Amino acid sequence: MTGGSLLLPVDDPLAVAVSGAIRGGDLTTLRRLLTAHPGLATARLVDRPAGPDVPGVRSRTLLHVVTDWPGRFPHGAATVAVLVAAGADVDARFAGPHRETPLHWAASCDDVDVIDALLDAGADIEAPGGVIGGGTPLADARAFAQWRAGYRLVVRGARTTLTDAATLGLLDRVEQAFTGVTRPSSGEVDAAFWGACHGGRQSCAAHLWERGARLDWVPPWEHRTALDAAVRRGAVELVHWLRAQGGRTAAELGHRPPA
Template sequence: MRLSFKSSLSQLLIEYIKKGKVSALHDLFINKPALAHCRIVDSKSHERTLLHIVTDWPGHYPHHVEVIHLLASFQVDINAPFVGPHKETALHWAASNNDVLAIEALLKNGANIEARGGVFYNGTALTNARIFGQWKAAKKLIDYHAKTTIHDEAALGLTDKLTERLATEPITQDECNIAFWNACHGGQLDSAIHLKDAGANIHWIPSWEHQSSYDLALKSGNKLLVDWLRNHHVQSATKFK
């Protein structure tokens, strides 16, 4: 079932979800179970499920965990992707919002933690959490054994995994540079030291975002990392404009 975003029924469903009206939703679904499975279609023909609505930005809606469990009880597809320029699942959206409770509820109801389709690099929910700096979400996904890349390990301070990877796998210069940048994004001094020792260019600035590792460290709030970078003569990207 597809419903126009502008339809009164779509607006009613969205209102009930975002206001946490679980009983009202339950009554709607009992009377018409297909509604739980509906896709809401916007003016660009992009489609999202009700699970996308409950995990939509900014997330953390009232009683959202109960809404997720209610939808799951009607056997909706927990891993249904967004239809549009990406294929993100509700888990991607929960991770992007740092919504740990929604992440847990989705995973307990069968969400695929490794589902790809993310707006960045066709990545997973963990990719979204890292890129958006949603560290509680990232750590919760790690608790549920999400697979990690060198960039996740650097940003989250998973130094055991990082050092093992550096010792056993060939890492390109670009990967090393980006991982160092991510270490500073996550405020992880130990990761930064390991990657510098592995040959990272600590002065590298990405083409897609004019921020140096020093700029990211400042945002992270880790004074020890900031001081370490300063001692290694790493400067803000604004110096190079």
């Protein structure tokens, strides 16, 4: 026990059993294990160090197991309810390179049912710490093209940045961003334009281009221009439009990723 939480190596028989019950949607076994092992609901599963090139030890909660990739496990929403009723912390953090909550992971897996279950249980929809710039669950959803999750988070009240709105194709919110006293910075416009192309949202991309977005901007998180992003998305009409405006790929620009 450390800090009040039971620590279990991921290959411990109890960790294997409870993880298997969660991934298989076996609520009967899950309830039995939670009853037989007090404190299991708040346990942390600890990854053994992978070697000298992987510093530190990572750990996750059982709610992270529910929401782990690829997600959408059987009876996921009911599993969340069982774990929360047993004392699981809905906003517990992954301990590792990033600090994602279970809601971040559910958003990254497009698991709408589990998103609803977590939010119904009180999860913080604006929790920071995501893999994408330390952002919110919505930032993870739109960055990983998990559109159902992104729209669901918006419906449930998530705040949208300009990039969020552009990537999801929420043109009204993109337009509104330019009506206030404080206008978006050039960097925000560039990032939102890239996001619109990543999402295949031509109307948003056109609106942002008219407001000064740079066609050939390459973001720090990915070695692709807006044209590259649109090609990857398969947005044929948007690709033609970008070419017509003079858009180029990173390869055509001779842009190389940092060493």
